[in-house]
Amino acid sequence: MGCTGCTVxxxxxxxxxxxxxxxxxxxxxxxxxxDWLSSMNIQDSDPFDIVEVSFKNGARKGFYRKxxxxxxxxxxxxVVETGNGFDIGHISLSGDLVRxxxxxxxxxxxxxxxxxxxxxxxxxxxxxxxxxxxxxxxxVRARAIARTLGLEMKVGDVEYQGDKRKATFYYTADGRVxxxxxxxxxxxxxRIKIEMRQIGARQESARIGGIGSCGRELCCSTWLTDFKxxxxxxxxxxxxxINQAKLSGQCGRLKxxxxxxLDTYMEALENxxxxxxxxxxxxxxxxxxxxxxxxxxxxYAYDHERGRGKVYPLNVxxxxxxxxxxxxxxxxxxxxxxxxAITFEExxxxxxxxxxxxxxxxxxxxxxxxKKKKKRSRGKNRGNRNQNRSQxxxxxxxxxxxxxxxxxxNRSKNRGNRNNNDNNQKN
Numbered sequence: 001m002g003c004t005g006c007t008v009x010x011x012x013x014x015x016x017x018x019x020x021x022x023x024x025x026x027x028x029x030x031x032x033x034x035d036w037l038s039s040m041n042i043q044d045s046d047p048f049d050i051v052e053v054s055f056k057n058g059a060r061k062g063f064y065r066k067x068x069x070x071x072x073x074x075x076x077x078x079v080v081e082t083g084n085g086f087d088i089g090h091i092s093l094s095g096d097l098v099r100x101x102x103x104x105x106x107x108x109x110x111x112x113x114x115x116x117x118x119x120x121x122x123x124x125x126x127x128x129x130x131x132x133x134x135x136x137x138x139x140v141r142a143r144a145i146a147r148t149l150g151l152e153m154k155v156g157d158v159e160y161q162g163d164k165r166k167a168t169f170y171y172t173a174d175g176r177v178x179x180x181x182x183x184x185x186x187x188x189x190x191r192i193k194i195e196m197r198q199i200g201a202r203q204e205s206a207r208i209g210g211i212g213s214c215g216r217e218l219c220c221s222t223w224l225t226d227f228k229x230x231x232x233x234x235x236x237x238x239x240x241x242i243n244q245a246k247l248s249g250q251c252g253r254l255k256x257x258x259x260x261x262l263d264t265y266m267e268a269l270e271n272x273x274x275x276x277x278x279x280x281x282x283x284x285x286x287x288x289x290x291x292x293x294x295x296x297x298x299x300y301a302y303d304h305e306r307g308r309g310k311v312y313p314l315n316v317x318x319x320x321x322x323x324x325x326x327x328x329x330x331x332x333x334x335x336x337x338x339x340x341a342i343t344f345e346e347x348x349x350x351x352x353x354x355x356x357x358x359x360x361x362x363x364x365x366x367x368x369x370x371k372k373k374k375k376r377s378r379g380k381n382r383g384n385r386n387q388n389r390s391q392x393x394x395x396x397x398x399x400x401x402x403x404x405x406x407x408x409x410n411r412s413k414n415r416g417n418r419n420n421n422d423n424n425q426k427n
Contacts, residue, residue: 053092063102064116078117
């Protein structure tokens with residue numbers, strides 16, 4: 001229900017925070033309720049025996065009957081009975097305020113069957129801490145098993161019961177999932193009783209929590225309990241750009257806060273004329289550029305001057321008057337007789353560049369040294385290559401010279417022998 005600044009209507013639902021600042025009472029935590037009657041020293045002549053118990057920091061709540069032997073008040077950690085074992089939570093609301101919560105949740109008093117057993121002791125708190133420490137490890141393992149079975153689902157959260165006899169797996173999926181084989185694997189792996197509960201994307205973000213684009217904690221995880229449908233028409237009525245990235249929340253759906261101010265915009269738009277996108281004058285056809293809803297001003301520009309021409313801000317009464325003139329088949333002379341024009345051009349700002357010298361590049365001295373080292377190494381490499389080339393040329397010349405001399409000498413000897421043989425044959 002929020003803090004003391006919230007009021008409750010006749011149907012039992014809170015009207016919302018009516019304070020100008022933040023909630024200083026600490027009541028705006030995850031689905032927290034503020035029992036403002038408990039702080040008053042008022043003796044209740046007709047006590048209400050049903051209390052609201054919160055589990056896992058407000059992620060889940062339930063109603064239980066409190067007997068006189070329990071001796072538990074608002075804020076006490078208690079042990080409650082369930083269908084199979086017991087669970088541990090703290091009493092978030094008691095007294096006559098629980099009647100309003102029952103009406104809000106549409107729960108009858110006769111449907112509340114389970115009771116509060118007793119206050120929790122140290123051993124109960126130790127077992128609860130052990131159960132909470134197993135949840136993250138179990139969730140990671142459960143996701144891996146679901147992936148190996150090829151199921152199109154995502155396990156978003158796991159909640160152990162206080163006695164570690166039962167675990168509830170909260171998952172999201174686009175459609176129905178046949179998880180009969182999955183439950184067998186879970187029961188064999190974790191050796192506890194398994195309960196599968198399908199939730200939506202918004203319920204998943206409410207359980208996990210987070211910080212929104214406004215800088216505050218998500219509404220669904222703090223105070224919002226009923227999720228109304230949100231459409232893009234809510235953004236159009238508020239003159240917001242249809243940008244899916246900016247209009248979507250962490251759950252991937254449209255933000256719930258688009259509906260918060262929609263009624264105010266709808267009431268303000270009732271005073272604006274309909275079908276006023278175009279106005280006809282002797283100077284030309286004027287096109288509606290934008291609308292300032294709360295100031296009641298509509299900005300028009302002539303069709304042939306859009307972009308670089310003048311913009312005419314006209315009041316709602318003036319636009320209605322021109323619309324009536326156009327309906328009668330007549331046209332006014334110009335917009336100048338109704339209001340002063342403003343130029344649409346804006347002065348171009350000079351783009352200034354930051355000096356990043358020395359921030360991205362290396363300092364000059366180190367850079368010069370690097371260049372010198374590279375030059376020296378390149379010079380040495382070139383010198384070694386030239387020496388190797390000259391040595392290779394010399395060896396080639398020596399080989400050619402040696403081979404050429406021997407061949408030349410052998411050829412001259414052979415010629416001399418041939419001449420001697422010819423002379424001998426003649427003689």
